[in-house]
Amino acid sequence: MSATAVLSPDVIDKYEPVIGLEVHVQLLTETKAFCGCANKFGAAPNTNVCPVCLGLPGALPVLNRKAVEFATLTGLALNCQVRERSIFARKNYFYPDLPKGYQISQFDKPIAEHGWIEIPTPNGGIKRIGVTRAHMEEDAGKSIHDGFADSLTKTYVDLNRCGTPLVEIVSEPDLRTPDEAFEYLTKLKEILLFAGVSDCNMEEGSLRCDANVSVRLKGAPKFGTKAEVKNVNSFRYIRAALEYEIERQIEIVESGGRVAQETRLWNAGEGRTYSMRSKEQAHDYRYFPEPDLPPLIVSEEWKAEIAKSMPELPEARRKRMIAEYELNEQDAQTLTSSREFADRFEEVAGKAKNPRRVANLLLSELGGRLKAANLELDQSPISLTGIGLAADLLEESKISSKQLKQLFDISFEKGEDFPAVYEREKPQQITDASAIEALIDQVIAANAAQVAQYKGGKKTVAGFFVGQVMRASKGQANPALLNELVTKKLDAQ
Amino acid sequence: MSVSLEEVERVAELASLELAEDEKPRMQRDLNAILEYVAQLNSLDTSAVEPLAQVSELLDAGSTADKGDGAALRVDETRPCLDRKVVMEEAPETNGAFFKVPKVIER
Numbered sequence: 001m002s003a004t005a006v007l008s009p010d011v012i013d014k015y016e017p018v019i020g021l022e023v024h025v026q027l028l029t030e031t032k033a034f035c036g037c038a039n040k041f042g043a044a045p046n047t048n049v050c051p052v053c054l055g056l057p058g059a060l061p062v063l064n065r066k067a068v069e070f071a072t073l074t075g076l077a078l079n080c081q082v083r084e085r086s087i088f089a090r091k092n093y094f095y096p097d098l099p100k101g102y103q104i105s106q107f108d109k110p111i112a113e114h115g116w117i118e119i120p121t122p123n124g125g126i127k128r129i130g131v132t133r134a135h136m137e138e139d140a141g142k143s144i145h146d147g148f149a150d151s152l153t154k155t156y157v158d159l160n161r162c163g164t165p166l167v168e169i170v171s172e173p174d175l176r177t178p179d180e181a182f183e184y185l186t187k188l189k190e191i192l193l194f195a196g197v198s199d200c201n202m203e204e205g206s207l208r209c210d211a212n213v214s215v216r217l218k219g220a221p222k223f224g225t226k227a228e229v230k231n232v233n234s235f236r237y238i239r240a241a242l243e244y245e246i247e248r249q250i251e252i253v254e255s256g257g258r259v260a261q262e263t264r265l266w267n268a269g270e271g272r273t274y275s276m277r278s279k280e281q282a283h284d285y286r287y288f289p290e291p292d293l294p295p296l297i298v299s300e301e302w303k304a305e306i307a308k309s310m311p312e313l314p315e316a317r318r319k320r321m322i323a324e325y326e327l328n329e330q331d332a333q334t335l336t337s338s339r340e341f342a343d344r345f346e347e348v349a350g351k352a353k354n355p356r357r358v359a360n361l362l363l364s365e366l367g368g369r370l371k372a373a374n375l376e377l378d379q380s381p382i383s384l385t386g387i388g389l390a391a392d393l394l395e396e397s398k399i400s401s402k403q404l405k406q407l408f409d410i411s412f413e414k415g416e417d418f419p420a421v422y423e424r425e426k427p428q429q430i431t432d433a434s435a436i437e438a439l440i441d442q443v444i445a446a447n448a449a450q451v452a453q454y455k456g457g458k459k460t461v462a463g464f465f466v467g468q469v470m471r472a473s474k475g476q477a478n479p480a481l482l483n484e485l486v487t488k489k490l491d492a493q
Numbered sequence: 494m495s496v497s498l499e500e501v502e503r504v505a506e507l508a509s510l511e512l513a514e515d516e517k518p519r520m521q522r523d524l525n526a527i528l529e530y531v532a533q534l535n536s537l538d539t540s541a542v543e544p545l546a547q548v549s550e551l552l553d554a555g556s557t558a559d560k561g562d563g564a565a566l567r568v569d570e571t572r573p574c575l576d577r578k579v580v581m582e583e584a585p586e587t588n589g590a591f592f593k594v595p596k597v598i599e600r
Contacts, residue, residue, distance in 0.1 A: 145597065158592075294549050
């Protein structure tokens with residue numbers, strides 16, 4: 001197998017990849033799906049376990065109501081139909097981190113199905129990707145194969161994760177390029193984060209993704225044989241793994257071979273996938289209805305109640321913010337890069353005298369400086385609170401925009417937040433009317449021609465006088481007062 | 494419908510059971526007897542019967558019916574877990590923190 005050989009673009013262009021994704025997300029409940037053990041990452045091994053999640057004989061599962069609410073929210077957020085009656089099923093397989101010998105999952109009657117996610121296309125359009133189903137299940141424990149003195153002969157098992165509530169979201173095979181897969185995952189994660197059902201932390205395994213991929217000649221009526229790619233722990237690697245896998249399969253087909261239906265593991269270090277070499281027809285999970293759990297009933301009333309608790313989802317929120325703060329699409333995207341940031345922004349903007357000014361300062365003055373310093377928003381020396389203060393000072397004409405720029409520059413130089421810089425370097429502002437009037441008198445005396453223009457009805461010339469006086473005051477005249485006095489003085493000429 | 498010896502071996506493999514040679518025909522006989530009984534049930538016309546996932550659904554048709562408001566489900570509040578020391582004492586092999594099992598080989 002040498003997918004390293006470069007296929008010519010002409011050859012690649014003859015084929016169409018078909019990709020479907022399976023995404024597992026851990027739900028943000030306090031407790032596990034079927035018992036009261038804490039659902040928490042990073043606890044000491046085997047300290048969050050009880051007879052239910054250890055699979056001890058006689059222990060019985062009791063479904064977590066919050067997990068049902070989160071699964072319902074997930075379904076609704078993905079435009080799915082939520083079933084009134086869904087059935088839990090046992091998926092049977094043997095593995096040491098699954099002490100019961102089966103995983104409680106859902107099979108033919110999942111809680112949610114027939115949904116979709118919209119993703120952006122390269123030409124600025126939108127493509128709708130089907131969501132086949134979103135079903136509830138429980139996570140398995142963790143097997144540790146390396147790192148202990150006797151790892152050559154022993155596997156270590158930690159069952160803390162066992163029974164963590166999951167939703168598995170299965171897409172239709174609607175994705176056609178690795179980029180589309182990347183966009184789908186990005187959108188999906190954003191929706192789940194905004195819905196507040198999962199923290200989607202890939203490092204901690206709260207979001208995991210497997211990809212099914214096949215290739216076929218363009219126009220061919222049937223899908224090719226698919227391979228399942230596992231063990232991919234970032235969206236960028238998913239894209240890379242798919243790119244690799246697509247080329248590998250095209251090469252096999254081009255050389256007259258047949259793609260094997262198999263599970264392949266992604267090796268990020270080598271940038272390639274490997275066959276797991278599992279036995280033929282290894283998967284036969286013998287699903288049957290879970291006898292220990294009654295059917296799950298979600299009435300229309302309960303569903304409506306859950307829907308009411310749905311936070312504003314990203315697309316809707318961007319639309320609203322575009323209108324409310326007079327933003328463009330790109331700026332709205334920046335402000336809603338995370339729900340947490342959007343919340344903080346709106347909290348500060350909501351308290352500000354002019355919310356639009358907060359957005360504006362954040363995007364132009366701060367955004368520009370961050371870009372120049374090659375910093376991300378969350379690395380900014382100036383906090384959102386600082387932006388809020390700056391916006392209010394500008395709005396009340398307590399500082400001029402020139403002064404603001406200088407203070408922002410100091411913030412960036414010293415890595416100090418704006419309020420502290422402002423307190424220390426608070427620009428001397430001339431608010432003494434007589435001092436400003438003296439300056440105005442000088443400017444008026446020196447510019448008789450412009451005074452004549454003003455008196456002739458060209459009121460906009462006032463701006464010229466304001467500018468001149470501001471310069472004479474070294475930018476320190478209080479802008480509101482200055483405006484007022486200039487008009488007064490000119491009218492009195 | 495009847496089960497072949499190969500199918501008996503496959504089912505045993507899925508269940509991680511090792512069958513002795515003389516056990517296989519016996520299992521085949523038992524499984525076929527069960528399937529014959531199911532075939533007998535299948536001869537009934539059930540087209541007008543709502544499928545059940547479990548018998549509790551019959552009981553639920555009465556006064557205990559689930560209203561679908563989640564009231565019968567568990568409130569999401571933590572309960573005490575088991576003391577790890579107690580758990581580890583019951584396991585065949587541990588290091589006091591982890592369970593230890595024979596090296597897992599992917600199958």
